[in-house]
Amino acid sequence: MARRVFTAAALVAVAALTAGCSQAVHGSARAVKPDVSKVSGLDITTGDSGPKPGVPDADLRVENGDGGEMDRLAINTLADVEEYWSEQLPKNFAGKKFEPVKRLVSYDSNGAGIEICRTNTKGVANAFYCSLDDSIAWDRGELLPMLDDAFGPMAVVTVLAHEMGHAVQYKLGPDSGVTQATPSIIKEQQADCYAGNFFRWVAEGKSKHFRISTGPGLNQILATMFFIRDAAGTSAEKQGAHGSAFDRVAAFQFGFAGDPKRCAQIDDQEIKTRITQEKFDAQDVDTGLGKGNVKVDDKRYLDLLEESLRSAFNQSGATPPTMKTGDANCSNAQQTTPAAYCPATNTITVDLPDLVKIGTPPKRGQKGGIGDFAAFAEIASRFALSIQKATGYSLEGPAAGLRTACLTGAWAGTTNQPKADLRLSSGDLDEAVAELLADKSLIAADVNGQVVPSGFARVEAFRDGFYDGSGLCTRKYSD
Structure with a gap:
């Protein structure tokens, strides 16, 4: 596929459910350190x-x-x-x-x-x-x-x-x-x-x-908002x-x-x-995985992903991690999938079969994964951990998970440019929402795969990075 984009909707949109409804302020760009045990000032509850x-x-x-x-x-x-x-x-x-x-x-x-x-x-x-x-x-x-x-x-x-x-x-x-x-x-x-x-x-x-509850309960509300979204494109x-x-x-x-x-x-x-919602353009072709989607195990796109990640974080001065496929073996971190980061060797290992499961969108009426952006964002989150390690931040705990989500959003923001080799397409950010709300999402997880309990906080951190860049991530989500 010549077009260097990725996109897909994770579920069939049901915009018709509410179709009869008759100064830039992003709302979360303040560098105020959040309490990771709370959601907008309320305790995270699971009742x-x-x-x-x-x-x-x-x-x-x-x-x-x-x-x-x-x-x-x-x-x-x-x-x-x-x-x-x-x-x-x-x-x-x-x-x-x-x-x-x-x-x-x-x-x-x-x-x-x-x-x-x-x-x-x-x-x-x-x-x-x-x-x-x-x-x-x-x-x-x-x-x-x-x-x-x-x-x-x-x-x-x-x-x-x-x-x-x-x-x-x-x-x-x-x-x-x-x-x-x-x-x-x-x-x-x-x-x-x-x-x-x-x-x-x-x-x-x-x-x-x-x-x-402000934990699972709000997660369901956000999942409802995902379900009644407009269709990609x-x-x-x-x-x-x-x-x-x-x-x-x-x-x-x-x-x-x-x-x-x-x-x-x-x-x-x-x-x-x-607003991020856009139409597909003429180059967003359908290769059989939904308009604009690519095969996430195709080496061409994995190489483009690595290039985009290096470019997004090149000003950090960090030595980029080595990326490989196969089994992960790390002395100082637990294995995660579809991607794992090993601090001891500064290596990201990708499990291609699991990556494909996430990156293959479902067909109408069938179960499936989410889409290519969701899969690539999982890898990006592990790359974000390498940046945190190089700049002296802890890789464990909820603050690390939120910082990871924010930095992953910052990377996504750099791909939202017309001249980017690998760029966002319609529906990609919806895939991010779907993956961020998943119980085992790596996008907002620490190096051991421990996910931030609140889906609300995960999405907010990703959005912070997307709109305001990596500088906000390290100021707002510090240890």
Whole structure:
């Protein structure tokens, strides 16, 4: 393959799930040393996530409901989200009062259609806010059960909290910075951010009906954001664009770490500076592994990867590690796969069969890996460890894992250049999100493969490096 790019989506995008939704500020570029035992100031917890047991259901009027499990979940979600905004809207926007949504409508997309927002719901597996009559509607027959089955009940909460974010935009009016002419990508990024605001409130234990752990629980929320991303190759300028997984997760995290005023600051200027979502170009060909993908065990691309890593970190003055394939044998570090770094010999060893498993994207309806960028980033993370060793940083523990994720993101940032020999293509950063959320991801792991417990923190560290470079990594994620 002549084109020197790598890309793939790890799952089939389901942008249609929310397709009906109606100064550069990156949010994490401050060189403040984080507490690796916390997520945005909250302790990392591993307890239960989901509906609280023994709590009476909320009493909200719903049109066309069936009283079933999905409707109860939706009603309890919207009751809690409305309670949140009743508190926070006047607090953050000069005493502006939050008026509850006027209509809540349940429907079954597999049954007889009903008219909502000038749309017949038959076959429409969706959830949406409609400003025409100030309503929120959801599909209890297909969409909500699918989300619940795939990611758990908090995935349903995520989607409906996002839709309430659109209601907030409408009720704020000019204070939201959103008009009918505002591009959809800005509206959707704001709504993701407002969902992050709500989940911070839930994580703080203030929700009547729900609880969420800041470890595995938030990981599931970010996985949901990945699942409902736009498909790779979708332009951010397209009407109805919601954002890539990388961009949607970023907006959610801004909201979780900040307040609603931060979300209202998402505007055209920020979007143009931050959004990574792009169309494929004419040279992003499909070689049988998905558009723009390459075979990760092809020596040509492994050589290009090594060149890009050396170039990315050449100013460190570190002696680049030797890269080889085969079995790893190291006296002072545990073996990891698909790549391992040995400090004693300054060597990276790559297990090609395992690399191929990660680097081969799944076919529709089948299980598989993630994509070539995810595989190459695993190798890049081990290269980042060699830089840390050469510059005197510890290679063990959570701080080393976050520093590794950040430096891997910094390398990814250097490949996001038009003239790079090996460069990012549409969907690559979504692969990074998928791999960072995996239980055994090396991207945010120390030399022994110990992964930082919080997927939220892993993604944030990678994003820090991508936007702000390796200098931030060593300042912010110091031992």
